[in-house]
Amino acid sequence: MSIHDTFGQPLLTFPELDKSPLSIRAKALVFVDPRSRQLREELELLAPLALPVLIRGETGTGKELLARQIHRASDRAGLFVSVNCAAISPTYADAELFGYSAGAYSGTASSRAGWFGSANGGTLYLDEIADLPLAIQVKLLAALENREVIRVGAQQPNPVDVRLVAASSIDLGEAVSAGKFHERLYHYLREGHLELPALRDRVGDILPLAEYFVGIYSPRLNLPVPLISDAAQRVLELHSWPGNTRELENVIHFALLVSSGEEILPEHLNLPTPLQALASQLDQLCLRAVASERSALQHLLEQALLRINA
Template structure:
């Protein structure tokens, strides 16, 4: 990490000195201030990457400092030091924008960890912010800087302003809906973004959902109803899972697109609409056409621009960014501090093949935040299935030392050692749940109990 500029604010000279030494030892540039006012003056003179401040100080205290920074819109991360028993003040500080708090008395290691974590987070955030500003103005919820995502941002920017239909293809969870929303937002169209999931609505209701109906048009049509097409006029209609729309309705939709008018069911007035259609599917469109699920003529009409959303496994470099983003999000939702991802857990994430793409990663991070009681997410907080493929089914190769003429060839010794390793792995993978471990090992729970006792696990 490059040298960072850190401001230490404390009224106790001794404490300032201790912190200064520790932070200088970490290789950072340190300046000192004895209270909030001195700190503000220093911040106004120079740029700091981090402020470490005591809460209780004469003249301006830590809370006063946070308030003053907020008023001046200075966006420097602040870690507050608080005495045991004044946690409420720490909470106030967090509400005022402090990124972390440390309770006195503390170990130097705690300070070092907190400082490293905040600085690392800040670097990622700055890079992310910069790239996002550069690449994807206004679509703040897109995470990902891989070349394939950059190409996607470019394509979205390019096609958004036109009225051309867009056909989005991508496996489940890749972010198709996110793309559709981004297209709408960047289009400058004033109307609504109206999503409709063709798979989620019963076929017989889909037509009235799309086009609306007059009162009494069919049994159950108790009142007049505006369809989604009409609702989206001037905006964008997003036809998700288009291959699940019955072919007869696809034909009708095609006519509407060609003529630019709709009729509510059971009414005989036509209504002119200004439609922009975005359709999506997680199937291969050609296969869907061959199977008769997607009408070729509608496909040609919709597929003016095709957008393929990259698979997560094809852009492993984005996994850490996305993981960090979701950890932050779910920790905040639960009112918790964002846990770190242990390097071993990160490795697993980077090597996993993500059949459920970004949504699967999002779900895993949510689950991990809930399961993780401490500060660090380790492989135990991840589901068993995402362990690297290599150590899934292949047992450890036999040790090289076996070729050594003096090595023990005792079957009993080696089998026991392997058995022990497998049991340990199964227990770990099942979060120490004996029934789960027994299932993984394909032995009875009783047999497992016996062996666990025998090996003292």
């Protein structure tokens, strides 16, 4: 059965992104696992509302694609503008976000609208919003609440109509407690909150995503579309995926290269075997356990490995 038939339309693709010459990665979200289906229901409820959205999720989980789907499912006719806050220089963050007037800087003969101006009537996506300087966070909140921005060097504000979707791989509540994130901005963003689970926590999405990546990359590599063997499927499902969807994409791309388009086997994945993966997970459990529990867990692990090897 195709993954397209398993749950409504569990595979969401973004073909508009593939038209960009800079687009080299596959672009899709999968909603097969029960946790993902719940997330999609929450997304569909939030998307039409005039609320900001905060997406929390580990690196590589697909937060930007989730933000794009929010924009696509809304009624906002303007552009979706994506900004990586970690890549903005603190010196020029004000001008990058809110724009500047002519003459604000040496050699600037014309004005610039900034990312806010570019997203007017649409959606502004701020990835890793916690990387913005605190002073810029204050100005960001004022722009959102007052629906206007003051460009660097300007005297009068410019009206803007922007929906903010922000994302973070860290707990912003903890960042507020540590004095590293503006508390009022945090509460403003919390009006709409989505938690994007790590790939290891939505195992039902792993094989559909792997199948999608196989279908995308096989033609790009001029290879026939191979099957993923049952043994390879088990390896994929047992891996902990610290790099999430991005890591899975890289693993499948590598497997296609070394398998030459034939059936994908466990050795093509370059991942730990199921036994090694289980041992690694138990090792991590032992490390997290208190001293009184650690020796007992290690003994149980050794006994289990002896039985399996026997």
